[in-house]
Amino acid sequence: MMGSESDAPPPPSSTPLDWKFSQVFGERAAGEEVQEVDIISAIEFNKSGSHLATGDRGGRVVLFERTDAKDNSTRKDLENSDYTVSHHPEFRYKTEFQSHEPEFDYLKSLEIEEKINKIKWCQTANGALFLLSTNDKTIKFWKVQEKKIKKISETNLDASNVKSNGFGPGLSLPNGDFSFPAGGFGSLRLPVVVSSQETNLVANCRRVYAHAHDYHINSISTNSDGETFISADDLRINLWNLEISSQSFNIVDVKPPNMEDLTEVITSAEFHPINCNTLAYSSSKGSIRLVDLRQSALCDNHFQLFEEHEAPGSRSFFTEIIASISDIKFSKDGRHILSRDYMTLKLWDINMNSGPVATFPVHEYLRPKLCDLYENDSIFDKFECCQSGDGSRVATGSYSNLFRVFESGSKEATTLEASRNPMRRQVPTPAKPVRSLPSITRVVGRRGTEAQVTDANGNSYDFTTKLLHLAWHPTENLIACAAANSLYMYYA
């Protein structure tokens, strides 16, 4: 009886969580300049939440592992872990590796940045971790494994005396005339290998999936069948088999015959977490399409379309720009899709295309500032979104290193700042202006004041410090978010 109670999702009218600072990695010391290459560009928890990966603009992938879980957990634990420990999850640095290097495409005279756009975890096997990482053009499949350090202590020949080697024309092995005694040669012995208890982590690039995208890859997503994944760029979505890097199949192509007719690009794509044949992709016009891979080889026709039409009177120059969806995420059970556009977070029921089941205002207070935002290009910032494992809460990032957490069924938001003191700033919702606290809310921008906008309430927003990337732990109330080069974690 009690067990079934605890499994049910919390009621929609749950009270806002009390978020507390948990950890920070790569914290910036006062006055320290942020190196461009250190800026975090991707965050992803694995399916069980036992590991976290971040990618940065320098093409590195950093892995963190959970420390409060048992180290020698079995596969079953890892696959569907359900931690009931009372203390909050903590992570520690595990390893890092250089995933991508800067390249130059000589045919197109284009520089290819090493920046990691997305990371996705794959199925764990044999205790090794597997993940996909991508920059603008090339996807790589990585295996990260602990290896015991081994030493060879005994050989037949003194290492310093070996002049030639066993292959090549230098030495010829005994041929047919050479007779082997029945008992073998007693003097020969196998090398003795001593393995120490020390281990080191080795990251191996197992496969490189390249040359399939003319435009920049914005998403990758693995299929529930465990053997395929997709990669999406502005105009096309390709389907790959994890084991085959030499070919991929184009399944969605929105490129018009004449590029001048182009009105809409793909901004994000994700596989349904359970149904292997369902794929969702979002567009710059604010629509989300569901396609069924079973229907045909080329999935140009969607079977479900989600879009919200702006009220006719409110159309402006910015309407289309702010409608562009920067990120979509399926809920864990695949029933809902969370989308982020410039102004809002929207939650859609995949069976209901008449409109979102919930809309959460994120940037409503910026509406009067759209002109400025357009001029400094901030209006094109691509904020990610995430949903709690039980689907009851959603979160997304904002400017001034702030992020907001919404309770489903309520428009109330908790606003937190990515710093050691997350509750330092309480940004008011525009409906309820509160007294300004300029001395506290003032954030010192790196580039001085020109990037700051002060709204009517005296709150200022720093458009150079934006919190684009964040992820919610799959089973716990733990959010990892990136503020420039620092990874902050908060729990509730």
Place this chain on the structure above:
Amino acid sequence: MAMVDEPLYPIAVLIDELKNEDIQRRLNSIRGLSTIARALGEERTRKELIPFLSENNDDEDEVLLAMAEELGVFILYVGGVDHAHVLLPPLETLCTVEETCVRDKAVESLCRIGAQMKESDVVEWFVPVVKRLAAGEWFTVRVSSCGLFHIAYPSAPEQLKSELRTIYGQLCQDDMPMVRRAAASNLGKFAATVEPTFLKTEIMSIFNDLTNDDQDSVRLLAVEGCAALGKLLEPQDCVAHILPVIVSFAQDKSWRVRYMVANQLYELCEAVGPEPTRNDLVPAYVRLLRDNEAEVRIAAAGKVTKFCRILSPELAIQHILPCVKELSTDSSQHVRSALASVIMGMAPVLGKDATIEQLLPIFLSLLKDEFPDVRLNIISKLDQVNQVIGIDLLSQSLLPAIVELAEDRHWRVRLAIIEYIPLLASQLGVGFFDDKLGALCMQWLEDKVYSIRDAAANNLKRLAEEFGPDWAMQHIVPQVLEKVSNPHYLYRMTIIQAISLLAPVMGAEITSQKLLPVVITSSKDRVPNIKFNIAKVLQALIPILDSSEVEKTVKPCLVELSEDPDVDVRFYASQALQSCDQIMMSC
């Protein structure tokens, strides 16, 4: 460090390098594993080498793959079949590796060893391996286990057999789709070893679960199981159990499943027999031929001949031919192309009348298709239609198609048609060829693309072989030799190439009278590339010509070339002179 006798030194190095830092050295040592085993002797191989390999299996995939392969043929080196079981532990650990090709090879080697083991040893050693793998913690291990059941099962006693069937059933319902896929694709092999009574009950129920799997990728593989199981079951059981599955698969929501059915359907027809084929499978096939998805139609169209062969002509004409007609104007060029590559095979099935009345119009429309691939596929199968209706009926439509392809702006298309010219020539006969195609063959020698010129030269040789030296003397040689004075050296090179190819076919007399003088004249060319190619051609001509001719004409020319200012010309000329001398010596 131990001292090693001189003759053993290479083996000692080989053994040490099992643990070398360089992967190439380790790989080399693994490849020489049999030599190491022989040097150690059977007993030490069993007691030392095999355990050593079992413990040191954290190497690169390449090395592990080689190890898995070597161990498969290692029974000889561990003391014969009686000791074969010592090989199981290292292979068992290789079955856990996450790289698929290593696991597959380890499974293959395990099967090979298991198949040679004594029945009692299989029960004592092999079955426990299978059970351990099937209960493995990681999915990789369970995937590997699926490929071993068909070896373990036949030797097992009754009780163990039932246990193995149960385990296999569980694998088919594993949480991980990868395991279910492995179980589905190995089901046919396993089922072939299971007794008929259990086949109809347990195996069929496993199979039914797989055919209803949520994952498309699993159902896909279950389609392959249909054909495999169909062949094992009695025809009436096949009709009762397999046929409904196929019919429902043919209407599956996933086009990939229907694609698999389209590919496999004719095999299933053989399994179920003629009556159900007529009633159930022909309608299913017709639906696939008219599928919404082009990929499915491609697969179905590609099998149309094979399918018709197992039907009566009436059925084929009544049900299949109308679909074929529709497919010949399909909106997808790939469908038409697939159809074009097999459609001629239908001619013998339908008989002459139906072919002329019904098939020929389709055939002719495909021959005029706007896509070159479709036309090429028709032409490539020309011999088949010729046998049925004769070339006269065709030549009117054929010639424009050939001429158009010969002048296509894509060089790959031109290349493809050149490849078919000898076939066409043999089918059309000398007369037709002279009138229509001779000029084309010459034209290709002056194509802008090297590959075409090269193919054209080769084509002349094949034509000369087909029609004989006399014909070639009249219709090829004069025209070719005329072109040797082309102002562009690359075209002259093609002619030189053609001459060297024609010479062996034409024989000594024509070569020395007609071809050699042209070659000798060309040796005075101002372009060094021509000159060193002449040296190469002369070298090739030496065995054909008679020795006095070589002495009199070839040698002086080569001597002159060997003093050329250009280094490459000198090099090839001196090479030719060397082989000249060798041949003279041996005479």
